[in-house]
Amino acid sequence: MAGATSATGFHSEAANRWQLRAGLRRAVRPAELLGVLGLALVLGFWWLMTLVISRTALPLPQDVFARIADDFGGAPELALYGVGQNGLLSSMIYTGENVLVSVAIGATIGTVTGLASARFRLAREIIDPIVLTAGTIPILVAAPFFLIWFGVARISALLLVILYVSTILYIFAQRAADNLDPVYEDAARTLGATPRRVIRDLLVPGTVPEILGGIRIALGGAWGLEAIAELLGLPDGIGKIIQVLSQQTDAEGIMAAIVFLGAVAVLFDALTAVAFRWLTRWSATWA
């Protein structure tokens, strides 16, 4: 009897940890597999709404897609305002570059400091309060300051997104390292692993699922943050296009830009998901 109860306790403990990841993954998988169907439902709802809302406020789906195609390589009505001379694509490249560069930098900073804080007391005592204090500041508060201090330029958006991403990854990496069952480290130590090995063979692979989950979340938020930095005054990017068009209350154009941005964000999310699967193929949950 004692054996039986400890057996269930034992399994549920391990299972719980993986379940969290499973939850994340399962919540996402249908969106990828059946995304087409979901998209159709959303489009249907959208189309229904156009029957009751005026076209100027809510254009037809097909008009929005046509607009994306029209403005893709060049948009004369935008060029008039000095943006998007080369169309949605060139602005999207600007936005995408900013997002990917700053997510890469921010994720590196956050992960390294987060893992370090989980292992070195001193690092934790110094960094934790800073991040926790900074973490309570809604990131967007910093945007106008960056725009004034560093100018309405790329660097401001980069810094904003880096700050955001590194804070998230710090917390995710630290939590992942804290949650790693200490039995693994005990086992590694009794097998003769040096501290460096413990980091390389345990800490890094054992925390990869959560860190990747953090990167996905951060990436998702980064698109919006980058867009609003552009809305607030950057010279280029999808956000800039949205800003110009919203001054002319061009609903069709705004929706075209947002749908395009959304599609790119979904694409990158799916790419991250694929990387996620491959790197965590050992994980118990999606067997």
Next chain:
Amino acid sequence: MTKRRSVGIVVLVAMAGAWELVSRIYTGEAAPGEPMVPGWEVVFTRTLRSLSDYWGGGLGVVAVSEGGKRTYEGALLAIGANSLDTIARLFAGLGLGGVGGTLLGLAVSWSRWTRFLVQLPGHVVRTFPLLAMIPLFQLWFGISFVGMMLFVAYGAGVIFFVGTINAVKNVPPIFIDYARVLGASRLRLYRTVILPAIFPELRSTILLSLGLGWTLVLGAEYLGAQTGLGQIIVYSEQFAYVDRMFLVALVFVLYASLSYALFDRLSRRLVQWVPRGGP
């Protein structure tokens, strides 16, 4: 716990000191007479008084635009009034989005039908970059309380939707089986087993949505509100009044921190039963 708090205070003081130090060393100006990094003394005297510009008059304090003087009373009234606007937009949105998102999230596990109706559109909608959609909400609902509230509700709803789905999936099946064996109806199962069981995890969802909510309401106010703390910040930015931006941002951050602390204290009581202090 107390040690952690004292370390936090030390860090805050250090950050404030660093700010003052930078303001003394770096005296660059964003515009003539407007320092890039305003020192504390300026912030709490001249800057604070200048906020009375945003008081529309009343309660015995004449608006600056109508020839009134810049006073501390006016400034405090201005901060209070704009804070109320911001906070009302935030919490109305959070409440609406929280309830809506949770219900939709629960619907995913309720039955096959509701899952089919809700899950896929929900996941498609949630992948859209939120902050980029502010202009769209403005277009649809105007620059109004309702527009901003709905925008916050939309963002919070997405978080609650995903958070609820994950939390329900993480409810150990044994609890559900146990309740079923005891004869619980579906409604009773949700009320007595699933809701309490997902609450600890929803706690982090609520905290997350609170953080996002502050960001969303700020974003909405940045892009063209007539009142609110965010509006003052972005308006000041256009005139390079860094000191005003800074002071209002401080107030804003203070509210955000208070809201986290308050929620933490309230919810801690509700999750006392969770082993090892909860998530």
Next chain:
Amino acid sequence: MIRIENVTRTFRRAGGGTVHALVDVSVEISEGEFVCIVGPSGHGKTTLLQLVAGLLPPTSGKIVVDGVPVTGPGPDRGVVFQRDSVFPWMRVIDNVEYGLRCRGVPKERRRAISRSYLEAVGLDGLERSWPRELSGGMLKRVAVATVFATGAKVLLLDEPFGPLDYVTRHQLHDVLLNLWQATETERARTILFVTHDVDEALTLSDRILVVKQGRLVDDMRSTLPRPRTTDSLVVPEALRHKHVLLSHLGLEAPGPSGAVATGAGA
């Protein structure tokens, strides 16, 4: 040889106050012995094992293994934990090789060693599997193969088979005894095996230490012939030991045969 000299270990309780997990324990274990540590839960068995493993330092006293004082985990001692410690992110073969990799054994050689141990525990053909694909019993086999593969002379097992079912547990007893008796090394392996299961202790050990309330209260030697069968456990000697153990665990009143009859000390 393991020498435990006047070892005491206390823990600080979260709410203040101290817990004496082990009090002044002294014992010598000779090379090649299979020693079981038996006692009620929470009475210090696991602590004793962790002290020998070097995962915990003693509050006072010292532990010497082969003339070298224990100051931390070392290559001379391997541990099989109660919970699953097989790394889920490494394939089975990489898990078994891990200790050898830490010792800098060249790839070819460690592959060969790991393969032979995987075969010995009956998992040949599963080298490339992920741990999630294995059952609880198989995971224990991997853990056993891993510590044996390192070549450690002292093996510490902390209720390793506790969560397993009856059949699996008995299969693993055979696996463990076969590996222990295999003479591929010039020196025999010493095993310290913590269990709360009296029959398990009687089946496996040469010697049984009873730890109760942090103290070593009994030290019994078993001369039952090996291999042991179901019948071995009903011979008078085994039954006498069993009664003594059960009375230590509070399941029987001390009978006429007497708990003190075997006495402490070697």
